[in-house]
Amino acid sequence: MRVATMATGGIGGFLAVKLAGSGHKVATIARGAHLEAIVENGLTLEDSSGREVIRPWIATDDPAEVGEVDAIIFGVKGDALETAAQACLPMLGPDSVVVPFLNGVEASDRLLDVLPEQNVANGMAQISTTISSPGIIKKTGEFNVFTFAERDSRPSERIGALQKAINDAGSSAPETDDIERDVWSKFVLFSAISGVTAAARCTLGDIVSTPELGELFRGVVSETAAIGREMGVALRPDIESRTWTTVSSLPKNMRASTAIDLENDRPLEIEWISGAAVRLARKVGIDAPVNAALYALLLPHKRGGQKSA
Numbered sequence: 001m002r003v004a005t006m007a008t009g010g011i012g013g014f015l016a017v018k019l020a021g022s023g024h025k026v027a028t029i030a031r032g033a034h035l036e037a038i039v040e041n042g043l044t045l046e047d048s049s050g051r052e053v054i055r056p057w058i059a060t061d062d063p064a065e066v067g068e069v070d071a072i073i074f075g076v077k078g079d080a081l082e083t084a085a086q087a088c089l090p091m092l093g094p095d096s097v098v099v100p101f102l103n104g105v106e107a108s109d110r111l112l113d114v115l116p117e118q119n120v121a122n123g124m125a126q127i128s129t130t131i132s133s134p135g136i137i138k139k140t141g142e143f144n145v146f147t148f149a150e151r152d153s154r155p156s157e158r159i160g161a162l163q164k165a166i167n168d169a170g171s172s173a174p175e176t177d178d179i180e181r182d183v184w185s186k187f188v189l190f191s192a193i194s195g196v197t198a199a200a201r202c203t204l205g206d207i208v209s210t211p212e213l214g215e216l217f218r219g220v221v222s223e224t225a226a227i228g229r230e231m232g233v234a235l236r237p238d239i240e241s242r243t244w245t246t247v248s249s250l251p252k253n254m255r256a257s258t259a260i261d262l263e264n265d266r267p268l269e270i271e272w273i274s275g276a277a278v279r280l281a282r283k284v285g286i287d288a289p290v291n292a293a294l295y296a297l298l299l300p301h302k303r304g305g306q307k308s309a
Contacts, residue, residue, distance in 0.1 A: 001165050002057075002069040004029060004091050006084055008043065010129030011075035011101045013137035014144065017045040018169040020054040027058040027066040029087070035061055037135025046132065047139040068093040071162045074111075075101040075125070078272035085114035092119050097158045099148045101125040103194070103257070104272035105187045105228075105280075108151055121159065123148025124183045128254075141251065145172045149179035184228040184235060189243050192220035194256040194273045195294035201259065205252030218244060219290040224277050230284040258298070267304040270295055 001024045005012030008028040020026040020043075028038055038059045045052045058066055069091050076084045081102065088098060092115070099121045100107040108122035126145040132138035146166055150156050153176065166173035176182050196207055196217050207213045221243050228235050236242065261268055274295035281288035 001071060001161060003071045003073060004066055004069045005073045006088055007076055009075055009131055010137060011125050011127065012073050013043060013131065014045060014127060014129050014139060015073050015166065016056065017043055017052050017054050017137065018171050019165060020056060021052055022169040024165055025057040027069065028056040029060065029063055031061040033134040034131060035059060041135050044136045045139065046136060063087050064090040066091050069096055070158065072096065072098045073101065074098050078102055078104060078269045079267065081107060081110055082114055085111055088115065094118065095158060097121050097162065099123045099162065101146065103190060103269055104276050105183050106272060106276055120151060121148055122151050122179045122183060124186045126186065145174065147174055147176050147182045149176050153177055153179050178234060181234050184233045185239060188221055188224045188228065188239055189246060190256065191224045191273055191277050191291065192217045194258040195220055195291065197255040197259040198262050199294045199297045203252060204247055204250050204254045208248050216290065223288045223290050226286060227277060227281045227284060227288060230286055231280065262301055265305045268298055268302050270298045270302055274298065
């Protein structure tokens with residue numbers, strides 16, 4: 001397959017290494033020092049098993065140099081979606097598929113404002129990765145699951161081909177019969193992990209061991225699940241209890257990327273997480289006071305070093 005990663009951050013970089021390492025032609029879209037390091041030294045993935053280094057088919061900051069591809073792994077911050085989507089246009093053919101792996105539940109819908117509907121899929125990633133230094137992607141934890149499908153969840157050759165490529169590369173891309181349910185199930189979990197670990201400057205271990213934080217966390221989970229159900233999403237009836245069980249089994253030192261960005265004075269994706277929960281709750285006519293409180297607490301830090309006006 002001919003695959004492009006837009007951009008080559010934690011998720012895009014991980015899949016770029018895995019897919020290129022198994023023989024696919026991978027174009028890495030990056031910029032600045034990260035791009036310079038990829039061009040000079042290749043793209044490196046570090047995890048508990050060691051290091052993998054690949055030389056991309058193309059490494060560039062100009063998607064027009066790439067041309068038409070079969071698939072675009074779309075993994076950018078929520079605030080960068082529109083600009084990055086516009087940059088994808090030169091790489092699209094009639095059968096190209098853009099698979100979004102962004103936090104939140106609105107990425108696929110938002111892509112439709114920029115890209116042709118025929119090119120847009122939906123997806124979610126379960127993996128913990130980051131750019132540890134230019135040209136180097138670091139993966140922590142053992143899980144790496146990429147769930148995606150056409151927007152209507154119907155099987156297609158192009159989705160099947162990308163799933164096979166990822167599975168054959170040693171990662172996991174399971175089939176799904178309801179991608180909206182899967183995306184929302186992650187959002188129920190992530191809205192709570194993101195909001196609480198960031199606002200409380202804490203870890204999952206703190207949440208599990210502190211009753212007051214645990215109650216706050218479960219409040220976010222219940223609210224977000226209620227929003228999804230009001231929007232017609234077929235969430236499991238026991239998702240609230242299953243989510244708490246999941247959190248209790250995750251590494252105690254784990255925090256959301258939102259908390260890490262806050263600690264490093266970087267811009268926060270809160271508009272697409274806590275802010276999205278509040279916005280979508282209002283849309284379906286219900287209240288989301290816990291999400292609203294977390295959103296308000298994080299709002300002054302939204303722009304990182306450039307404080308919100």
